[in-house]
Amino acid sequence: MSQITVRQKNFNFSPQIQRYWYGNSAFKTHFFNSITLLFPDGEQFMLRTIKRQIKQIENTQLKQEAAAFVGQEAQHAVQHEKFWQILYQQGYTFDIYLRCLRFILFNVCEKRLSIKFKLAMIAGVEHFTNVIAELTLKEELFADAEPIMKELFEWHSAEEIEHKTVAYDVFQDVTQSYLIRILGIIMAYTFVLGFVNLGLLIMLHHDKKLLNFKVWQEMVQFLFSEEKIFFKVFSHSIKYLKVNFHPSERDNLFLIERVIG
Template sequence: MCQITVRHANFNFPEQIDRYWYSNSPFKTHFFNSITLLFPDGEQFMLRTIKRQIKQIENVQLKQEASAFIGQEAQHAVQHEKFWHNLWQQGYKFDTYLRFLRFILFNVCEHHLSIKFKLAMIAGVEHFTNVIAELTLKEELFAEAEPIMKELFEWHAAEEIEHKTVAYDVFQSITKNYLIRLLGMIIAYTFILSFVSLGLVTMLYHDKKLLDVKVWQEMLQLFFTKEKIFLKVFSHSIEYLKINFHPSQRDNLFLIKRVIS
């Protein structure tokens, strides 16, 4: 069992940070920029859903963990949103993207999905982010990134691993239905991949690099040949399909020690 601690981070991103802060790679930079665009509202959706459910949680320890989860996710939202200022300063426009994202999250998902499906979706999202978090720390995914961005993503990754069981346990506290869990994962992965792709295309469009062959070579490196993110996420995600799956079964808590205390 891991003690979940709410830390009050305060990232300050220098305005002179490189446009392509990840190894001078437009694709890799914008892949993670698109995640930064997605996180703040995505985190708000999750913490609002969990917050509304907290009163229904009977297990005292889980209730405390859920409260700490809310605190951590709120910090993630605030810190990632700070970097939007840098993106605006660099000339990127993503208001339309944000309006569409918020419509899907708050008008569609929040208002029209049942609490069981919302929690199943959040559990699926948390599994996805836990997989990415493990890759981030285990393989030092941000070794070639700007130091401040490396610090941001590694801090976030460590806390994702720290609270990896909470959303799943909250979902399980109201239903252990395997089909709902599976559908929640499908919704979560579809949502994440769709909006990360949309954010990525938006950024590359502004840079006039959508037809740049080098950019798509960088995609192949990140997903399939060098970092192999796609293949590793796919193989790790299969674990979620097991009937007796639980996030605690994956031994990765040791990874957070060098990042947070």
């Protein structure tokens, strides 16, 4: 039996939400706003690929877990996209970003990649989300954020940890090639970091803060000197390179108790 639960959520984001909802920091707010721009289409690509693969899976438990993965990712996509309304109300536009993102995801990745490479890329993206999810819960990363944004990211993080083995196991069900797995994570990190940075620059450009000293000081603090996110992400990410890596080896399931019990 699958232990993964699909929960129906319904976030209502108030138009009164602060523009810089993460501790009044433009950098941190737009870093996570940018992630919010990436999730809905990224998750659509992942869930569609996994959904199409379900009928090929023979292991009953993995089949059920894959179905639950699809259900959870669909919820994440819908709830994050709701926040776009607030961003539109705040005056942000990101049509060009979405056109580029959708072209890469649906015209390039979905149409041109073989199923092995698609699943390798998805397993790599899921490793990245698991790294960020663990940091979110372990370090209480959203302690200074607006409560509803904290709730959104913590719920999403808890479910990412809950289903962390699924995409990897579906990939391994198709091929156990180490080379394809590693190429998949390289594609995944290039894609995710590329679009997170693009979204961040678009948001900061809109606020005319691209050359603002305080913003880049916040970046250095967040990534390198205070929260040290860069080093934490790097040291967890490279565990994926181990030949016998499996997502279940990381002891982080206990973190989700406080969020989804």
